[in-house]
Amino acid sequence: MTVERIEKIFLGLTAAMLLVFLGALFYSAFGMGMHLPDREGEILPSEVRNTPPFDDPGVREVGDNQYEVVLIGAAWSFTPREIRVPAGAEVTFIATTTDVIHGVHIEGTRLNFMLIPGQISKVTSTFREPGEHLMICHEYCGAGHHLMYGRVIVE
Amino acid sequence: MKNPTVASPEGFQLPDSQRRVIRWMIYLAFGALFIGIINGLGQALNYARVDILQYFPGMRNYYQGLTVHGVVNAIVFTFAFANGFLALTTSRALARPLNTPLLWAVLGTMVAGTLLAGYAMATGQASVLYTFYPPLLAHWSFYVGLALLVVSTWLTAILLFGALRGWRKENEGKRIPLMAFISVATYAMWTLASLGIAISVVGLLIPWSLGLIAHSDPLLSRTLFWYSGHPIVYFWLLPAYVSWYVMVPRQAGGTLFSDPLTRVVFIMFLLLSIPTGFHHQYTDPGISGGMKALHGVLTFGVFFPSMVTAFSVMYALEIGGRRRGGTGLANWFLKLDWKNPALVAQILAMLTFTLGGITGLINASYNLNQAIHNTAWVPGHFHMTVGSAVTMSFMGIAFWLIPYLNRQELVGRGLALVSQWVYFFGVLVMARGLISGGLDGMPRRTEMLEAPYSKPSWELAGMLTGLGGTLMFVGGMLFFAVLIATVLFGKKTDTPEDIPFTDTHQPPATTGWEVKLDSFRYWLIAAIVLILIAYGPFLAQYLPGNFTSTGYRFF
Numbered sequence: 001m002t003v004e005r006i007e008k009i010f011l012g013l014t015a016a017m018l019l020v021f022l023g024a025l026f027y028s029a030f031g032m033g034m035h036l037p038d039r040e041g042e043i044l045p046s047e048v049r050n051t052p053p054f055d056d057p058g059v060r061e062v063g064d065n066q067y068e069v070v071l072i073g074a075a076w077s078f079t080p081r082e083i084r085v086p087a088g089a090e091v092t093f094i095a096t097t098t099d100v101i102h103g104v105h106i107e108g109t110r111l112n113f114m115l116i117p118g119q120i121s122k123v124t125s126t127f128r129e130p131g132e133h134l135m136i137c138h139e140y141c142g143a144g145h146h147l148m149y150g151r152v153i154v155e
Numbered sequence: 156m157k158n159p160t161v162a163s164p165e166g167f168q169l170p171d172s173q174r175r176v177i178r179w180m181i182y183l184a185f186g187a188l189f190i191g192i193i194n195g196l197g198q199a200l201n202y203a204r205v206d207i208l209q210y211f212p213g214m215r216n217y218y219q220g221l222t223v224h225g226v227v228n229a230i231v232f233t234f235a236f237a238n239g240f241l242a243l244t245t246s247r248a249l250a251r252p253l254n255t256p257l258l259w260a261v262l263g264t265m266v267a268g269t270l271l272a273g274y275a276m277a278t279g280q281a282s283v284l285y286t287f288y289p290p291l292l293a294h295w296s297f298y299v300g301l302a303l304l305v306v307s308t309w310l311t312a313i314l315l316f317g318a319l320r321g322w323r324k325e326n327e328g329k330r331i332p333l334m335a336f337i338s339v340a341t342y343a344m345w346t347l348a349s350l351g352i353a354i355s356v357v358g359l360l361i362p363w364s365l366g367l368i369a370h371s372d373p374l375l376s377r378t379l380f381w382y383s384g385h386p387i388v389y390f391w392l393l394p395a396y397v398s399w400y401v402m403v404p405r406q407a408g409g410t411l412f413s414d415p416l417t418r419v420v421f422i423m424f425l426l427l428s429i430p431t432g433f434h435h436q437y438t439d440p441g442i443s444g445g446m447k448a449l450h451g452v453l454t455f456g457v458f459f460p461s462m463v464t465a466f467s468v469m470y471a472l473e474i475g476g477r478r479r480g481g482t483g484l485a486n487w488f489l490k491l492d493w494k495n496p497a498l499v500a501q502i503l504a505m506l507t508f509t510l511g512g513i514t515g516l517i518n519a520s521y522n523l524n525q526a527i528h529n530t531a532w533v534p535g536h537f538h539m540t541v542g543s544a545v546t547m548s549f550m551g552i553a554f555w556l557i558p559y560l561n562r563q564e565l566v567g568r569g570l571a572l573v574s575q576w577v578y579f580f581g582v583l584v585m586a587r588g589l590i591s592g593g594l595d596g597m598p599r600r601t602e603m604l605e606a607p608y609s610k611p612s613w614e615l616a617g618m619l620t621g622l623g624g625t626l627m628f629v630g631g632m633l634f635f636a637v638l639i640a641t642v643l644f645g646k647k648t649d650t651p652e653d654i655p656f657t658d659t660h661q662p663p664a665t666t667g668w669e670v671k672l673d674s675f676r677y678w679l680i681a682a683i684v685l686i687l688i689a690y691g692p693f694l695a696q697y698l699p700g701n702f703t704s705t706g707y708r709f710f
């Protein structure tokens with residue numbers, strides 16, 4: 001099998017491009033701490049509202065400039081519907097669902113994760129600027145899916 | 156100069172009885188597309204805040220229509236076309252008739268599967284979208300219908316491997332003709348890839364929908380779905396690649412440069428398509444970041460054969476353009492036969508696929524995925540892949556395939572050309588709308604007209620979506636006008652035509668290591684090893700699973 005010179009150049013450039021992209025991605029993940037959701041434990045969907053921390057959903061300060069948001073998705077609303085956090089604080093979302101799969105996307109941010117029955121989702125991020133963001137359920141969850149949303153207010 | 160290694164040099168014709176069965180498979184495919192496109196119009200206009208779905212008879216809500224759109228377009232249309240088309244290419248390349256009862260069985264299971272799933276969707280008992288994630292619970296007939304559609308692809312795989320085996324017995328030591336090799340490779344890949352959906356549907360969801368087991372495991376079923384759900388995009392795409400590699404060069408007056416490299420490309424798809432499914436689950440809980448990263452790297456790997464394809468196909472087109480008097484760096488492109496609708500459809504398909512590929516690489520980019528996951532960006536992306544690159548290729552193929560199967564002449568060549576240009580511009584405009592909206596947080600799978608929330612920037616995005624979708628719809632309907640006119644009024648031709656296939660500049664080696672490329676057995680084993688590496692660690696720590704979800708009918 002002979003491969004033409006021009007093709008070798010083309011494929012070499014393709015490989016180089018892909019490697020550069022991968023390098024940038026891994027730097028952003030492991031160098032800058034932009035992580036994806038990981039394994040955070042399981043939960044019984046029917047018992048969510050009786051299982052800590054989901055027995056007390058809401059926002060709380062857990063440390064110096066650190067906040068925790070305990071969030072529950074259920075057809076077709078979020079609890080809490082409105083989340084207030086200060087700008088510049090490190091915010092960790094701990095979330096799950098009581099029924100079907102839902103999604104959470106806080107538009108304008110990289111907070112974008114799934115709620116899967118039986119699984120606990122956890123993501124951390126910082127809202128740098130004050131402002132308001134829609135928090136949208138972005139996974140189909142039944143006939144009222146488009147009604148399911150909330151707000152994040154950064155103060 | 157005909158090279159015998161692409162397909163048998165004898166002008167083989169499939170027996171009439173088998174040609175008829177394949178014709179009905181292609182009709183089923185386009186019948187499904189017809190219904191799908193009508194629903195697509197409703198969805199696109201919904202993003203533009205225009206409600207036409209209320210006039211659709213029997214439509215209960217947006218999501219019922221969206222389920223139909225996904226299932227008939229992405230599953231029935233693509234499966235039926237692949238089953239018929241690659242059965243034909245294999246049989247022609249090997250110069251062997253197919254097994255008639257098996258061919259009928261393929262058609263039969265497809266029709267039965269479509270009717271069952273169609274019944275469940277039409278009666279509103281399966282508005283779970285084409286991804287059918289539990290614990291949303293559909294009527295059992297939906298799952299059984301889907302299972303039958305998958306079975307039809309397995310029967311096709313048996314058909315193709317059977318033909319290949321028969322050919323090998325009579326042609327010991329010879330290289331498999333290229334057109335047969337790449338067709339069979341497509342089915343080898345998909346057979347392995349479809350096991351995930353099959354296990355989930357047959358093993359978990361059907362018994363669950365019948366009440367035989369009480370609970371489902373949403374994460375497990377989702378993982379099994381995406382085990383098949385990424386490679387399925389290559390199952391959609393590879394029949395188009397078969398055409399791009401061995402037919403388009405001929406239609407463009409060019410030559411495929413390298414036979415061995417083409418085989419290597421399809422082998423890479425067989426190896427790398429499957430161990431990448433977690434890139435659809437980047438934002439899922441319950442799966443470790445390390446495994447997601449591994450699938451991310453492998454996904455970048457499977458981008459490679461598509462780049463080789465871009466090169467090879469472009470090269471073949473350039474040879475064609477230069478033979479037609481093209482000169483300079485780009486002038487050959489203008490010299491291509493822009494009056495041949497079969498060719499034009501597929502060139503335009505390649506152009507949208509370039510954009511589809513770039514957006515796909517962005518989707519695959521690990522944490523960058525969080526910027527666009529489940530936003531309108533995603534349908535923006537895949538209407539430039541399956542929704543146009545694949546669909547327009549299949550429409551382009553139909554421009555010669557229907558006349559070939561029916562021994563008729565194409566009616567309305569001019570209209571055929573117009574249909575493809577309109578669809579092409581339509582999809583670019585719609586994708587522009589969906590992609591810009593998605594970057595701004597506009598969600599997918601959402602009845603925007605009824606949503607209580609919105610953003611000012613979504614307005615233009617929605618309007619472009621509606622406008623582009625309308626153009627796609629018009630292009631699609633013009634295509635169907637050509638198709639129906641051809642079937643009804645196309646002049647009969649007496650001399651049977653052959654299917655168009657290219658010769659190659661660089662034929663396959665008949666000695667040395669390259670001969671080993673034709674051993675599917677080794678490639679399948681290698682693919683299984685990669686799958687075990689990619690999914691083994693997750694399954695080892697996750698099984699026996701978390702079966703705690705009861706079913707919900709929230710529709």
Ligand code: HEM
Nearest residue numbers: 195196198199225228229284534542599600601624627628
């Ligand atoms: C007239 C042509 C078409 C139009 C106007 C159109 C429009 C749309 C729109 C606007 C969506 C997004 C809906 C939403 O997320 O709420 C969508 C989804 C989709 N389309 Fe199309 N489409 C067309 C043709 C096709 C074709 C030919 C295919 C595949 C062969 C296809 C496959 C899909 C799939 C798989 C989805 C995702 C469904 C889901 O999210 O469950 N579409 N389409």
Ligand SMILES: [Cu+2]
Nearest residue numbers: 137139141145
């Ligand atoms: Cu939802």
Ligand SMILES: [Cu+2]
Nearest residue numbers: 384385434435
């Ligand atoms: Cu994928």
